[in-house]
Amino acid sequence: MKKKIVIGLEVLIADQPDYLRGKRLGLLSNPASIDNNFNHSSAIINQIFPGQLKALFSPQHGFYAEKQDNMIESDHFIEPELNIPVFSLYNETRIPTKKMFDQIDVLLIDIQDVGTRVYTFIYTISFCLEVAAKLKKKIVILDRPNPIGGTQIEGNILSKNRTSFVGRFPIPMRHGLTTGEISQLFNQEFHIGCDLTIIPMKGWKRQMYWKDTELFWIAPSPNLPTPQSCMLYPGQVIFEGTNISEGRGTALPFEIFGAPFLDTKKIKPEADELIKGAFLRPINFEPTSGKWKGIICCGFQIHITSKEEYKPYFASLLLMQLIIKHHKNNFKFKEPPYEYVFDQMPIDLILGSKTLRKKLTGLKDLITISNQWKEEIINFKSLSGKYHLYE
Incomplete structure (x- = not known):
């Protein structure tokens, strides 16, 4: 027990x-x-x-x-x-x-x-x-x-x-x-x-x-209704900075995403090859508020099959890059403001980077990009470990 x-x-x-x-x-x-x-x-x-x-x-x-x-x-x-x-x-x-x-x-x-x-x-x-x-x-x-x-x-x-x-x-x-x-x-x-x-x-x-x-579980905010939505949130939140619905206005915020123009058949094979620990199930949904309100969107529900293998941030960056690759004429980044910042792109604030957006749009290899963060993560683990209160 x-x-x-x-x-x-x-x-x-x-x-x-x-x-x-x-x-x-x-x-x-x-x-x-x-x-x-x-x-x-x-x-x-x-x-x-x-x-x-x-x-x-x-x-x-x-x-x-x-x-x-x-x-x-x-x-x-x-x-x-x-x-x-x-x-x-x-x-x-x-x-x-x-x-x-x-x-x-x-x-x-x-x-x-x-x-x-x-x-x-x-x-x-x-x-x-x-x-x-x-x-x-x-x-x-x-x-x-x-x-x-x-x-x-x-x-x-x-x-x-x-x-x-x-x-x-x-x-x-x-x-x-x-x-x-x-x-x-x-x-x-x-x-x-x-x-x-x-x-x-x-x-x-x-x-x-x-x-x-x-x-x-009591939702700390309206769009994190379940522990599952929290597990996906570190990645799916990046779509807030785009014209892709992150599932707000539906019963599954951050668990589903999409847009009317999204072609799931083009995206799924490449995503399945690189995303581990999750299954992308193609769906249609219609938001009742927010982006694409009242319009049928094509997209996916993300089902986590292994929480140890699934890397939410990497997975969502990859999905965004694939959407850019296959829908460059329809995909858009949102314009400011975002969280009271009026002179920077929302996506840059969410990603916390001045270069990552350009690497995504330039279709740079995401595995190579993420490998460049390894030393930063090692340093942060060492720093944050000083404040651990639990085994």
């Missing part, structure tokens, strides 16, 4: 630290911030530290995770049950203000990350660390599993000249760290200097994917 994972929130419940007693508390959370009995962390913290919870904070997609897409902001409001403010950190600013932090002494963070560089929650945390350091506030992170495991690392390291809210620091696309681990890395390696404490999980091992944890 698998050993039950005890998440950081539940460790906090069992062993309530004295340093939180009498402090004014804030909490950064969203609907995925629950314990194993579906109790939300805001209710739990209000119960175990009565009268101390003074403010709530929400990341991209909102406190209720209701906002669908990039650059769709959520408002500040008063949470009706607790009668305390909810400050949106995806509003007129992505950085918490002094006025927000003036209401608290300690910020608790209970956020489910998905292990991918472009997922913005880790950068919301990084901004909180920076402001907390400046204002002499403490941050406590209640750690949660990386749903796509902690052993596989993939992709190029973010270039310094392609930083944005989908990539603030030089990390690979798939980083292999938990929320607590990557927050420690940011805090130490980039000299943020926040008074940071991690409350680690019990029982989590690095090789575990979500299904190994026996925890319930």
